[in-house]
Amino acid sequence: MRRYLLLRLLQSLLTILLVVMVVFLIARIAGDPVTLLVTFDASQSDINRLKQELGLADPLPQQFVRFLTDAARGDFGISFRTNRPAMQEVLSRVPASAQLAGFALLISLAISIPLGVLAAVTRGSLVDVIARFFALVGQAAPNFWVGLMLIFLFSVRFGWFPTGGRGGLDHMFLPALTLGTSASASLTRLTRSAMLDVINSDFVTMARAKGLPRRTVIFKHALRNALIPVVTILGVRVGVLISGSVIVETIFAWPGVGRLIIQAINVSDFPVVQAAITLTATSIVLANFLTDIVYMFIDPRIRYVRS
Amino acid sequence: MAESNYWTRLSAQRVSRRRALRGAAVAGAGIAGAALIGCGGGDEAPAAPAAQQATPAAKATAAAKATAKPALTEATLTSAIGSDIGSGDPQSLGGTGGGNWPNTDTHFVHAGLLDIDQESRKLVANFAESWEAAPDQLSFVYKLRKDVTFHNGDPLTAEDVKFSMDRGALGQAAYNKDYKGGHSAQFASLVKNAEVIDKHTVKFNMLKPDVIFLRRGLFLVPKAHIEKVGDVVYAEKPVGAGPFKFVSRVPDSQMVSERYDGYYGKPDKPTVSGVHQPFIKRLVQKVIPDSQARLAALQAGEVDLVHNVASDIAKQLEKDPKFTAFFLSGDQPMHIHINTALEKDPATGQPNPWRDKRVRMAANLAVDLDGIIKGILTGKERPSYGSSSTSVGFPKDLPQQRFKQDKAEAKKLLAAAGHEKGFDAKLWGPGGRWPNSRTVMEVVGQSLTDIGIKTTLQELQYQEVTTRFKDRSLYPLCFWGMSGGDDPGANFRFGYHSGGNYTMSTPSKEIDALIEKSEGEFDPAKRSELLGEIIKKFYLDAQWIFLYEPVTVVVTNKKWNWAIHKKTLSNPEYWRIQPA
DSSP: OHHHHHHHHHHHHHHHHHHHHHHHHHHHHTOOTHHHHSOTTOOHHHHHHHHHHHTOSSOHHHHHHHHHHHHHTTOOOBOTTTSSBHHHHHHTTHHHHHHHHHHHHHHHHHHHHHHHHHHHHTTTSHHHHHHHHHHHHHHHSOHHHHHHHHIIIIIIISOOSOSSOSOSHHHHHHHHHHHHHHHHHHHHHHHHHHHHHHHTSHHHHHHHHTTOOHHHIIIIIIHHHHHHHHHHHHHHHHHHHHTOOHHHHHHTTOOSHHHHHHHHHHTTOHHHHHHHHHHHHHHHHHHHHHHHHHHHHHOTTOOOOOO | OOSSOHHHHHHHSOOOHHHHHHHHHHHHHHHHHHHHHHGGGGOOOOSOOOOOEEOHHHHHHHHHHHHSOOOOOOOEEEEEESOOOSOSOTTBIIIIISTTSOOSSHHHHOOOSEEEOTTTOOEEESSEEEEEEOTTSSEEEEEEOSSOBOTTSOBOOHHHHHHHIIIIISOOOTTOTTOOBTTHHHHTTTEEEEEEEETTEEEEEESSOOTTGGGSOOOOOOHHHHHHHHHHHHHHSOOOOSSEEEEEEETTTEEEEEEOTTOSOBTTBOOTTSOOSOSSSEEEEEEOOSHHHHHHHHHTTSOSEEESOOHHHHHHHHTOTTEEEEEEEOSSOEEEEEOOSOSBOTTTOOBOGGGSHHHHHHHHHHOOHHHIIIIISOSOOEEOOSSSOGGGOOOTTGGGGOOOOOHHHHHHHHHHTTOTTOEEEEEEEOGGGSTTHHHHHHHHHHHHHHTTEEEEEEEOOHHHHHHHHHTTOSOSEEEEEOOOTTOTTTTHHHHTSTTOTTOOOOOOHHHHHHHHHHHTOOOHHHHHHHHHHHHHHHHHTTOSEEOEEOEEEEEEETTEEEOOOOSSOSSOOGGGEEEO
16 A cells, blocks of 8 residues: 555656656747847847846756756745746636635535536436536536636626626636536536446345435445546546636636636746646646545555555 | 637626536536637737827827826836736846746836837936036946935935945946846946946946947846845835836736835826826736736726737727727837858758848748738737837838738749749747747648748747747748847847847848948947948848837726826836826
């Protein structure tokens, strides 16, 4: 068990390192940030001087080693755009993204679990058809379209919610609903199919034969077992949501990590891109790692053995 | 392009709850189509140029208001802008120091020694009431006004000007060696040092003469305040001497500023260039990156003014009695850059056909510029004649010699150049950098294909384009825009001259020589003549495929009146907007 966890931890670190290395290289292949930092009439010697100042004149391997050494100390450099420490810049956006992600997850769970269970236990009924239709539409509808439609209806037409920006619960509702809808669509499908598998299994038939109440059979015996794949997907989604949703954050002017990453990419702000991607990769890898651990608590039958 | 888009059609409808629910029910079926239509909104406009045309209704209102006595009000104006500044410090890389990063705040909170008169385009006094250049152009002496104060109450002195030059332009901040001034790369090779002569007199000593030095912006910052609070605090809470004083900022969310009552320009006695204390008390600038979301905020009544409205929506809103659309004409003319620097096509090894003037002429004659302006853009754009905006001044007879679409003539020219069967070409471009750029590129590409130049499109990141411009590796065509600023000659060295950083053209030796001559000509009249000659020769030599001067659209609701004053600006003149 301990050996397995150690191995998974090493795998996770290696994954993060690879991601960071790829981002480091791609960011530099995409263009020279100094061309964006100077005015058009800057001479080549002026440009070279600025490159020296920013540490961009050194060979790539040297820049990478310096980056890794500094990053290990938590120093991701200074943002070219804001002149503030890059990681500080990223961390300042995490609360906004985490808040939105948390609310979106709540919405998606509140919709998907009951709807998935209901669809499975009433298979073939109108409720099932509606649930499947919702899952299909929710997955097919792009976030930007759903977001704009929600703004149009609830902000412009009815005036119930603000069009965007970060503020109270009213500001958060529409972006969270947009994110939550797409997440709940896939979770509804997954819950439904997992429930269908479980309610047709022998132990559920046995529970029914014992005369247990329907509610107990569904929620205590079937749902608990059906949740295993749901938890897997949920783990991945948490990581993705925390790293921010670029589209939703842009449409709703939500100042989260996703929007910061796009801004930084647009102006080749390497330090911020690298800090943000490192944080994002870490959060996704960590979410996966934790999911593996949570498995053992959900289903005591799951144990890790050396193959 | 259609007159209306999905968003405006929807917005024009009255939607009852029943209708909304019915709409939601059929939404699934329409998702694919709607998604495609929705994609059209992706083109984000950059912070853009110059001002000018308002709708007739706006002009009438403006004229009426102009006769009324101007008054300071307690009003708050809320505007929606597309992007935030990186830093409140105008001298840092993320303030105005970063050449291409958007700057939405510093034009109002900070200001400089001189300004540009909007009518004559001449330099006029601002914080410096007079200035004098040495005969050899190696030094400039400025006399400062005595009634200018920073927003913290400190008077502007020569020490502040020297500090601003040292810190922002020369990258020499004695109190903080790590400070990186954004202008350091531009000024360091021009200015030797700044010298305090007395409390209100300062002198800049130059390393070499620079014909446009006085037009280069230097925002003034308070020495004592920055030394006291440090760069980090200053970037978060800037103190300037402009008409608006900074109040608060939440990065990427909103910025609040207020009228500075101590500003020396008053509504009844403005500065020489016409700037005065704002009529409004408070300005709230909300950052809303998506153009359709910005429009929704205006329609929902959350904001009063929206910047950078997409052209198709602007056409629709122009007719809407609830709003006033302002079309700000630009100083960043768009063109298709032609690579004539390479002797051979790098892919085939064949001689570069674009070095033949007849091919370049044919390409210019292939494009239906009027169709692009009226069909794709707002219809208010002006044809471009090079890298200088027509609002900045250029040869008056040039428009009569404009290239107009003539495909038959274009094909004849191609045949005469030995390309009856045509040839292949790639059109590069920095994606959504400019409004409607992708669509314009497609139309230009199709026009060239129609006359036999089979054109394929290739989009790149903006910074990759700028990098590849330098090594002249974008072959043979690139969709590009270049801002000329307030001086038509400011960009000839880097944009026209065959040795420039941002040109892949190889104009004649005569044009190169004229550019070099203009850089040493300090007599304004003679210089103006030279610049006109350069523009004309460059255009008539068809060095580029010349397109248009873009416009930026600003829309307000009817609660506000804005009598546009400036000819060139990158943001609405918030100081000039007043309640209707």
